[in-house]
Amino acid sequence: MLIATLPGDGIGPEVTEQAVRVLKAVTGDLLTFEQGLVGGAAYKAAGHPLPEATLDLARRSDAILFGAVGDPDCDALERHLRPEQAILGLRKALGLFANLRPAKLFPELADASALRPEVAASIDLVIVRETNGDVYFGEKGHRKTADGLREGYDVMSYNEAEVARIARVGFETARARRGKLCSIDKANVLETSQLWRDVVIELSAEYPDIELSHMYVDNAAMQLVRNPGQFDVIVTGNLFGDILSDQASMCAGSIGMLPSATLNSSNQGLYEPIHGSAPDIAGQGKANPLATILSSAMMLRYSLGKPDEADRIEAAVAKALAGGARSPDLGGTMTTAQMGDAVLAAL
Ligand SMILES: NC(=O)c1ccc[n+]([C@@H]2O[C@H](COP(=O)([O-])OP(=O)(O)OC[C@H]3O[C@@H](n4cnc5c(N)ncnc54)[C@H](O)[C@@H]3O)[C@@H](O)[C@H]2O)c1
Ligand SMILES: CC(C)[C@H](C(=O)O)[C@@H](O)C(=O)O
Numbered sequence: 170m171l172i173a174t175l176p177g178d179g180i181g182p183e184v185t186e187q188a189v190r191v192l193k194a195v196t197g198d199l200l201t202f203e204q205g206l207v208g209g210a211a212y213k214a215a216g217h218p219l220p221e222a223t224l225d226l227a228r229r230s231d232a233i234l235f236g237a238v239g240d241p242d243c244d245a246l247e248r249h250l251r252p253e254q255a256i257l258g259l260r261k262a263l264g265l266f267a268n269l270r271p272a273k274l275f276p277e278l279a280d281a282s283a284l285r286p287e288v289a290a291s292i293d294l295v296i297v298r299e300t301n302g303d304v305y306f307g308e309k310g311h312r313k314t315a316d317g318l319r320e321g322y323d324v325m326s327y328n329e330a331e332v333a334r335i336a337r338v339g340f341e342t343a344r345a346r347r348g349k350l351c352s353i354d355k356a357n358v359l360e361t362s363q364l365w366r367d368v369v370i371e372l373s374a375e376y377p378d379i380e381l382s383h384m385y386v387d388n389a390a391m392q393l394v395r396n397p398g399q400f401d402v403i404v405t406g407n408l409f410g411d412i413l414s415d416q417a418s419m420c421a422g423s424i425g426m427l428p429s430a431t432l433n434s435s436n437q438g439l440y441e442p443i444h445g446s447a448p449d450i451a452g453q454g455k456a457n458p459l460a461t462i463l464s465s466a467m468m469l470r471y472s473l474g475k476p477d478e479a480d481r482i483e484a485a486v487a488k489a490l491a492g493g494a495r496s497p498d499l500g501g502t503m504t505t506a507q508m509g510d511a512v513l514a515a516l
């Protein structure tokens with residue numbers, strides 16, 4: 170099976186390297202790894218954040234292991250050349266619309282959560298985030314108002330098929346868990362959200378066994394901190410899901426802990442930590458690789474049909490944490506490579 174590794178920028182290569190070590194240790198010679206250029210690294214080497222060769226590699230692969238993209242050197246480039254276009258372009262080109270972001274507290278990390286330990290202990294949820302539409306992919310640009318002021322605009326929209334497709338993933342995910350689905354929107358203000366809510370309600374007729382609720386996104390941000398245990402599965406749009414998943418990560422201990430899978434309708438998947446390229450700590454061996462290692466476990470489970478190997482990696486992460494493995498974001502001093510060593514030793 171072919172795995173496309175796309176390390177990208179900043180801490181992307183550092184964390185990806187550790188995940189590849191763990192994957193190799195668990196799968197022997199089952200997987201072939203082929204590396205591609207993405208992000209600022211690709212722009213600097215090949216003039217484009219998502220070169221044709223990388224897209225081709227991604228298309229040919231059984232799964233993609235993605236690090237992170239984003240490079241302050243590239244922030245002034247035209248939008249279509251910025252590193253972030255690589256991840257957006259991959260999601261769109263491969264139809265990767267269902268971004269699953271689980272947030273669960275490893276009990277050993279209760280002290281790392283931004284929440285009181287007894288509140289943090291309850292967090293065990295999955296955010297199902299749509300990643301092919303919303304304000305991310307609408308018409309955007311700069312223009313002048315009638316009285317000559319500069320104006321920026323980004324059009325937000327979802328059609329009913331896009332909403333139904335992701336809502337179905339939400340219902341199915343809830344069915345495989347505790348049977349609760351919370352759809353998060355801003356239907357009190359946005360027409361896009363009103364359609365979202367209508368379509369979710371229509372689809373709920375097919376899922377009478379699922380307890381469906383709706384919440385406005387501002388309240389959801391508050392509830393995630395007040396009582397994260399009330400959520401089982403959250404389904405939401407691209408922008409709200411982006412923001413809420415970073416917030417959920419701190420409830421679970423660190424942004425360096427949260428993995429993700431982004432799937433298309435044929436279950437091909439892109440696996441990446443939810444964090445970015447962290448330019449502030451890049452090259453210093455301070456990055457926590459566990460989110461990427463846990464993403465590789467999701468890859469084994471969702472795209473490669475290897476649930477036992479996935480369980481083995483997740484158990485090794487738990488054992489490493491129980492044994493005291495802590496990178497700086499978790500209050501420790503271990504380097505990225507030492508965190509990888511600790512997981513390998515715990516396999
Ligand atoms: N999917 C992606 O590739 C992705 C995701 C988010 C941000 N980005 C990009 O990354 C760049 C930096 O963005 P940002 O600073 O807003 O977000 P970020 O997630 O890169 O970093 C936010 C903070 O969290 C810390 N952090 C992140 N990952 C960590 C890890 N594994 N271990 C320890 N600490 C970690 C960073 O040091 C920083 O202080 C930007 O160019 C942004 O566009 C890319
Ligand atoms: C880098 C950016 C385009 C990306 C997003 O907003 O989807 C990131 O924040 C993420 O969470 O994967």
Ligand SMILES: [Mg+2]
Pocket residue numbers: 411412415443
């Ligand atoms: Mg994000």
